[in-house]
Amino acid sequence: MDMSVKKTSINAAWRGLANCRGCGIRESALFADLTESDFNLIHLPIDEMTVAPGAALYHVGDEPTALFTVRGGLVKLVQYLPNGGQRIVRLLRTGDTAGLEAALGEPYRHTAIAIHPVLTCRIPRAVIQRLSEETQHLHQQLMRRWHQAVERADAFLVELGTGSARARVARLFLTLVDDHGECDFFGREDVGAVLGITTETASRVVAELKRQGLLNEMRPNRFHCNVDALRDLADGP
Amino acid sequence: MDMSVKKTSINAAWRGLANCRGCGIRESALFADLTESDFNLIHLPIDEMTVAPGAALYHVGDEPTALFTVRGGLVKLVQYLPNGGQRIVRLLRTGDTAGLEAALGEPYRHTAIAIHPVLTCRIPRAVIQRLSEETQHLHQQLMRRWHQAVERADAFLVELGTGSARARVARLFLTLVDDHGECDFFGREDVGAVLGITTETASRVVAELKRQGLLNEMRPNRFHCNVDALRDLADGP
DNA sequence: CGTAACTTTGATTTGGGTCAACCGCGGTGG
DNA sequence: CCACCGCGGTTGACCCAAATCAAAGTTACG
Numbered sequence: 001m002d003m004s005v006k007k008t009s010i011n012a013a014w015r016g017l018a019n020c021r022g023c024g025i026r027e028s029a030l031f032a033d034l035t036e037s038d039f040n041l042i043h044l045p046i047d048e049m050t051v052a053p054g055a056a057l058y059h060v061g062d063e064p065t066a067l068f069t070v071r072g073g074l075v076k077l078v079q080y081l082p083n084g085g086q087r088i089v090r091l092l093r094t095g096d097t098a099g100l101e102a103a104l105g106e107p108y109r110h111t112a113i114a115i116h117p118v119l120t121c122r123i124p125r126a127v128i129q130r131l132s133e134e135t136q137h138l139h140q141q142l143m144r145r146w147h148q149a150v151e152r153a154d155a156f157l158v159e160l161g162t163g164s165a166r167a168r169v170a171r172l173f174l175t176l177v178d179d180h181g182e183c184d185f186f187g188r189e190d191v192g193a194v195l196g197i198t199t200e201t202a203s204r205v206v207a208e209l210k211r212q213g214l215l216n217e218m219r220p221n222r223f224h225c226n227v228d229a230l231r232d233l234a235d236g237p
Numbered sequence: 238m239d240m241s242v243k244k245t246s247i248n249a250a251w252r253g254l255a256n257c258r259g260c261g262i263r264e265s266a267l268f269a270d271l272t273e274s275d276f277n278l279i280h281l282p283i284d285e286m287t288v289a290p291g292a293a294l295y296h297v298g299d300e301p302t303a304l305f306t307v308r309g310g311l312v313k314l315v316q317y318l319p320n321g322g323q324r325i326v327r328l329l330r331t332g333d334t335a336g337l338e339a340a341l342g343e344p345y346r347h348t349a350i351a352i353h354p355v356l357t358c359r360i361p362r363a364v365i366q367r368l369s370e371e372t373q374h375l376h377q378q379l380m381r382r383w384h385q386a387v388e389r390a391d392a393f394l395v396e397l398g399t400g401s402a403r404a405r406v407a408r409l410f411l412t413l414v415d416d417h418g419e420c421d422f423f424g425r426e427d428v429g430a431v432l433g434i435t436t437e438t439a440s441r442v443v444a445e446l447k448r449q450g451l452l453n454e455m456r457p458n459r460f461h462c463n464v465d466a467l468r469d470l471a472d473g474p
Numbered sequence: 475c476g477t478a479a480c481t482t483t484g485a486t487t488t489g490g491g492t493c494a495a496c497c498g499c500g501g502t503g504g
Numbered sequence: 505c506c507a508c509c510g511c512g513g514t515t516g517a518c519c520c521a522a523a524t525c526a527a528a529g530t531t532a533c534g
Contacts, residue, residue: 079395082472087399089391104384109391132376139369139376140341146383147341153390154326154346158316161398161433162324165490188513196398201490203513235319402522425481438522440481
């Protein structure tokens, strides 16, 4: 297990104030079904920002001042083990929410780090609390988010923490593919931390799947996947 | 992996209508800080019931008509794998809530089965929805419950899904001990399903810990634990 | 008292961990 | 421009913890 803890400093580029009304991912985002009048209640700035791979949205222990909706890219939530190792407990993608606990004023339970370049909206805690008191809509949405978080956590445990290394890797790919059977992948060390296996095993398995033609690496870490074959692997052995 | 799916029929004894105002676990229960006037909004029955070991509070796929607060005993939430096996994704104890998703009208995501004799309050979905619209208190509580569920899920992944079998078993005992260093334990098959190891390995490890004197079996599945020694095991190898 | 369910133990196999070397590539500085 | 790193990925050799297969205690109970 990797003992080194890379403390990456925050390195986000400010993209300007968000225009939630016109947000491209409105349906899947936190503010999905807010009404026009609801928006008028917001007068704290919601910042839109990009986060480079390796940079953090927030760290465990930071003041929980905001939560983040992921508008694009891939974010890992990591927890550090007493022995210094680390484990990735969830992956967040477009439409997901990071740092929900901030809405309750609870301390961040993870460190959130971008794996792919991330576009995110930073929503101050105060905005959430204000809105969640004023509107049923937002309340519902918040609960749904929480529900989603639990489901994801369980899925992580069951899908990615059970079975052989091959099966786990297969399932990981299946959670990442788009409808064209393609997906962006990431470093073997992170793969290991997600699946609870070593970097070497992760590498070996991915390499072998490539050799067997189940995966086709178009360009570095961009794969075309044989979805059906992966599904067999995922359930079978 | 165990392929057999034991469909246990519901076998709960009705204990009568609950008196929430005088509930012994008010502080830790869902209705913690409801006011007197809040209680007047409830006119659907909250049933208090006991559930025998092996019996289910609810099954995946049941109509999500109620959620359950655990007032005593131990409940396992299990998910079934595509290959027929099963994995326990969480353990619930006094003060915890099972079937939260019912509050959102979402289908149950697990089957909830009593491991030890359980005393529980069954709260109809309608009560939750009614109250959650009317009172801030309950809303807050619900969110906290959800937050708690996520934390538990993550802890399960990190603490019980990482490290050697010995370390996992040690951590499991540590999550179960009371302040006197004692705890009620349960069947090796369930231990395996919690920790992601086989029944045999679970048995071997527990047996060895007994031999080494870290565990002292007072009566069947009632243990006195050497907490410090277990903590060493939990972090170390 | 017999049978079923559960635990423990043994023998054997194996998947994946560990340790170490090597490859390929993008940077960097002489 | 090219030699030198350094980092991420891959591969090999070896070893061990846990899975698997099998059987013998234990306990509970009709």
